[in-house]
Amino acid sequence: MIPWQDHRARLLAAVRRLDPVELPLAEARGAVLTEDVRTAHPVPLFDNSAMDGFAVHGTEARVDARLRVVGDVPAGAAEDPPLGPGEAVRIMTGAPIPTSADAVVPIEKVRIDPTGGAPTEADGLPAWIEILEEPRPGAHIRRRGEDTPEGEVAVPGGVELTPWRLAAAASAGHGRVSVVRRPRVAVVSTGSELVPAGQELRRGQIPESNAVLLAAGLAADGLEIADVSWFRDEDGENLARHVRELAAQDLADAVVVSGGASVGAFDVAKHALSPLGVHFEKVAIQPGKPQGFGVVDDRLPVFCLPGNPVAVAVCYELFVRPALRTMAGHGDLFRPTVLRRARAAWKCPVGRAQALPAVMDERTVAPASAGGSGSHLVVSLAQAHDLAIVPADVDRVQEGDEIEVMVLS
């Protein structure tokens, strides 16, 4: 049996980062930038108002000064109305500051039309204002370049494009970015007992859940689903042909197969995919002992997971996800871990590490399932938020033991 950390290291060494591709911002969320995004212009691009109010000459805007309103500058306006002595221009937040103004007085700090005269226009532009509070020099002006000057790194290469970083790239003047291409992943389920979820079951049949889990996990991790397919135990030839086609026609960048990985008489994945170069072995983790991995045709990584649904959940987190993140260009491959005290005692397998769906609070951790550890306890996954990881040399966790917990939520 190979230690699970060594198995993971092998997978990570066998996959490679995909090539860069240029994407519009709307399609780039979650992708990894291949190069620095620099500001194409200063941000903000022009001096603009931080407030709805009046642009003035600061030296004239003494308390009680009366100023004539000679213009109106909404956001987006290209005009640059000149201000003579004793004049002001109405201005809205985000609008360019008139060249001859040097401060903004917010609307709350003026008295509108103190003479009682009618507004000059139907939109309510007042003829006069009276200043109630003197602005400091440059008040309420957002200066050109005060966020970031031109040519600076707005978003550094190598990071994942979050919504905030996408907003930064857009504001820096870019509509498209160069990112690592998102891996397209094919999902394959095997087993003659499987029936689509929600359909009637005859004796021996069960609802398919592994492809449901994997497809949802891939989508949540920002990966593309190339294809979802399903093979009966006697369909080994078709399974092998499918994987060969995915490789030969470049239809996917990776394949995740579940089921048929063990020593049973009908273990279709093992029989069909070993000849393609997928190597099956025992990994020292529970669940997740029988697993296969290989790079078909030197280009298509194939991950074969055991069929048990909890094994699929755990193996996706521990093995598949970090490998796909490597392909997607992420620097941080693994979920964070924390230490918690066991809330109760539980049993562990001998000679294998244990990855146990768990619940934790600020101090303690406990198995998510009342039934404890079991790779078939799929409904109890609904209660689990995290994964307790117990080393191979521990055969029983005692209440109060310190446990490493991988934080999934």
Ligand SMILES: Nc1nc2c(c(=O)[nH]1)N[C@H]1C(S)=C(S)[C@@H](COP(=O)(O)OP(=O)(O)OC[C@H]3O[C@@H](n4cnc5c(N)ncnc54)[C@H](O)[C@@H]3O)O[C@H]1N2
């Ligand atoms: N004699 C031995 N038997 C088993 C061993 C062993 O070492 N010696 N290992 C056990 C362990 S550990 C595991 S894990 C399983 C893995 O076996 P397979 O990878 O061949 O998985 P299957 O037999 O195909 O399925 C196992 C289990 O999971 C259910 N399943 C499969 N696919 C799905 C799916 N898409 N959706 C929902 N459920 C699925 C399947 O019905 C089985 O109950 O082998 C043990 N046996």
Ligand code: MOO
């Ligand atoms: O490895 Mo299996 O998933 O222990 O049940």
